[in-house]
Amino acid sequence: MELETETIPRKRKGAPNSALATEPDLEDEEPRAKKARLSSILFAENDVVTHKQLCELLKYAVLGKSTVPEPSWCQLLHQNHLNNVVVIILKGMSQLHFYRFYLEFRFLRKTFRHKFSLPPPKSSFLFDVIGLQKKKLARGFPRTVKGSPNCENFILAKCNGSITDNSPLFGLSCQMCLTSKGRELTRISLVAEGGHCIMDELVKPEFKIMDSFTSFSGITKKILNPVPTELKDVQNLLRQLLPPDAVLVGHSLDLDLKVLKMIHPYVIDTSLLYIGKQCRRFKLRFLAKVILGKDIQCPDKLGHDTIEEARTTLELVRYFLKYGPKKIAELNLEALASREELKAASQEPEKKGGPTKPPNMSVLECLDSMGQKLLFLTRDIDELSSSRNCLTIKCSSNKEVLEEARVEVPLFPFSIVQFSFEPFSPIFADEVKQSMKTKWIEMSTVYVGPFIKNCNIGPLKKMFKSMGPVQSVTLVLETFRPYFCVQYEVLEAAQLAIETMNGILVEGSYIRVHRPVTEFTLECDTLVRELEQDCENQGTIYVTGFGKAFKERLLEQSSLFPGLEAMILPKDVKSRQQKKYCFLKFKSRDSAQVALEILKGKDWKLKGRHALTPMHLQTWLKDIHPEPAMPSGLQLVPPLLEKHVFQIMEENHPRIVAWRCNRKIEKLYHCLSPGTLCLILLPGTNNTFELHPGLGLMKIKEEEESDPPGPGV
Known part of the structure; x- marks a missing residue:
């Protein structure tokens, strides 16, 4: 099902064609009445917002339209009347948590009108959205993915030989798209050491494409429609083409191997080979220009040429092997990169009232340009940042994070508050997904009857369909008089049927309309x-x-x-x-x-x-794919003593965790000043078995909102 949004009464300037203006123009109001506010409709297709788009909104909230472009997926009105920005991250949680424990997240669902999906996270979620880097030491060279905890289901390349100085080099470059399961391969190019391309294939993703990344790849959904090649075909071909002692060369090669779902122990990653100070990585286009004197990834071409990229990485490796690290150090790549950025910013044509800052600045850099400091509260040691304009406060628990946030957040213009939770186990997550879909199907199903034995079925079906779209109508064969089981496409239709048809006289019979009584519908009235x-x-x-x-x-x-x-x-x-x-x-x-x-x-x-x-919930349910069953050998072992069961339910059960999380956010929200843009981000999870998309909620707090709740959590 696709949704088309028509808004009343006029088109929003700069919005996509599928959406029109949602808010009355507030520019004509009296200055005293102006306040920051969000439009009522999101412009993102299917309510899916990428990390880059989320970054767009945060940068616009910090700097305003005179400095950076307006966000492409929503409308923030009167940004200059915004007082603060607070991002609350629930690390380890996903959409699955929110909708499984929907009743427990009472404050969130009753307060935040805007909900949107986030793609499954990479390991660098905070860096993608804020520009906040983890405090880590540089890793050694060469880089290998062997032994990574996320590679249990990867295929091992045929690499039973040992490498020598004469081992052959192969340049590898991949393009990918974003699907409902994360990033998937769309093109792969493999180039031999002499520059000859021995493999160049388009690949059809397994799951529904959410973003083709056409501006980078040049590939569209239409191009991939007739493509028969799948990931498994590419894996088999690579195993045949690569000799046992092959050395793969690429730029950010770990991403290519991850999307290929392959393990190869002998690699050279040019992003690490030419790594700068403080682990700074340079773009392939920059390295090609300053090291090799060649232009690649030209902006006048649609998409990047993967063959060209693979050849370039091979040339960079040969240059390094020929001249050594001393020559590279003499080039002073950091200084050259800074001059390139300044030159690009100065050559950017200035539009009247248009952006003047480089669009690729991170949120952290935007704050730095304004002379402002970011507040970051977390309990995770590995998230500590060493940035000069970021004040990081390390807490020992989620409770301490809340206590510190209630004191410190009102003092900073931009804050990140991160609570950390244990993600669902893979077995439990799979069970939750299946039960959620079953629950929604049963809630949208009604039994209607009894009717007389010779009833006219045609008019009855018309009566059922008058409530809304019908998925199926089935005759119940286990009853003496005819009953019908009607499954509706939307919950509203089933509820309307119960409210308007129950107890009416139809062809001489007073009929009953009710849902099936199962474990999933026991509390249906409360949920409705x-x-x-x-x-x-x-x-x-x-x-x-x-x-x-x-x-x-x-x-x-x-x-x-x-x-x-x-x-x-x-x-x-x-x-x-x-x-x-x-x-x-x-x-x-x-x-x-x-x-x-x-x-x-x-x-x-x-x-x-x-x-x-909620439109977002309906879209999410449609995108849940049936998952393969877990191996039969995996079982959940119950505790031995009854008191242990009670203790687990009381303290550690996800339902209790969700309720406490909701209370913490409610307490923190009521400490925020009016005019604060508040974003709640459930980043999603990325584990060995599957990816879980994230969820975002946002709202600008207003003057008239209620007082803080009483003590307790």
Whole structure:
């Protein structure tokens, strides 16, 4: 299912074509009434926000539109009225945690209207988003991935020989895309030492593509559609082509081997071969220019040429072997790189009111340019930063992180507060994913009946479909009189069927409409009530039963619906046809209620209710893929004594951890001053068995929000 968002009443300047303006222009308001605020609609496709896009927002929040570009995926109005920025990171948590313990995260879901997916994290999540580097020593050379904890399911290359000075070198370069499972291979080039390309293949990813990285790779989804080659074919070909003593050469070669899911012990990584002071790595394009005097990755070409990149890495290795490290040190690469950056910044054409800072600056560098210091609170030793404009406070526990944050955060313009949690075990995570999908299917299913034995099925199906899109209608064969099992596509349709059809007279029978009673639906009524109060659902209504001209009719009579901000129009993925239901977003719940009564009136003849399914949750559920079963030998061993079971449930159960986490964030949030942009980031997890995407929530705190909660956590 795809969603098209139509917003009322005019197009947002610079927004993608699929989204129109969401907020009234506040520039005409009195200065005293101006305040920083976020638009009501995200412009990111499928609500997926990359780490780079998240960095865009944070830099814009720090510097404003006169210095850096506006974020491409959301709208921050009146940035100059923003007082502070606070990023709260829940390390070890993912979307899976949030939706599995949805009821426990009560404060988050009732406070934060904006939710968006984050791609599965790399090891450098804080560096990708903030520019904050881990305090680590330089690693040795050559670099190998053998023995890495994330490589248990990797394939070992045929490397049973020992390397010598005459061992052959092979340049390797890969392009990749971002899918629902992380980064996957899309192109691979292998070049022999003499410069001859012996392998150049396009590769079709296994999972759904979220970002093709076309500007870097030149590859689009359309190009990959007819490609038959898969990752396993590339792995087999590499094992055939590479001799036992082959040495692979590449730039940031660990990323290429990771996306290839291969282990090769003999490698030369040019990003480490030419590494600078304080572990600074230089781009391949820069090294090619200053070392070899050649231009690669030209900006006038679409995408990078992987054959060219592989050949360049081989030339860089030959240069190093010929002249040695002393010659490289004499070049003073750090000084050359700094001059290149200044030259690029000065040659950037200055637009009126446009950005003047280099767009590739990190958030940390932006703060430094403003003379501001970052506050970083964490309990993880390996996250400590040595940056001169970052004050890092090391805490012994999450409780101490909260205590320090409540005192220190209001004193800093930009803060990062990191709580750390143990991620789900792979077995438990797999069970949770399957139970979540089963729960949503059962909640969206109703049993209807009894009917008379000779009932007319055609009109009954029409009656079921009038509530919303139907996935399936099945006749129940275990009952004396006919019952039907109706599975709906959206939860709102099932709830509407229960509320409007239960107890009515149909063909001489008073029918009952109810959900199946299983372990997943025991607390369904509670969950439905809480979903209705989700901040993302506030002011949103579900409407079904309209025809093709509904959108035009609604726009013509928009004066009847004050406060209407957006229409969310689902489309069928295959046929691209608009479905016969939609969601309407209003500024307030009262405006939504008035509109609902009008739409259900005699003139419109539609059905509807207040929304239950946050758009982000619906998208996430659609993207859950069935996972292979875990090996039968792996089992969870229960504790021996009953009191141990009680103790684990009381102190360490993920449900209790989620509840305490929610309370900590609530207490910290109430310490923030009005006008603070607050982002909650669940980075996701990256382990041996699978990747779990992350989740982001954001909001700007306002003056009228409630007082802090009482003591307790």
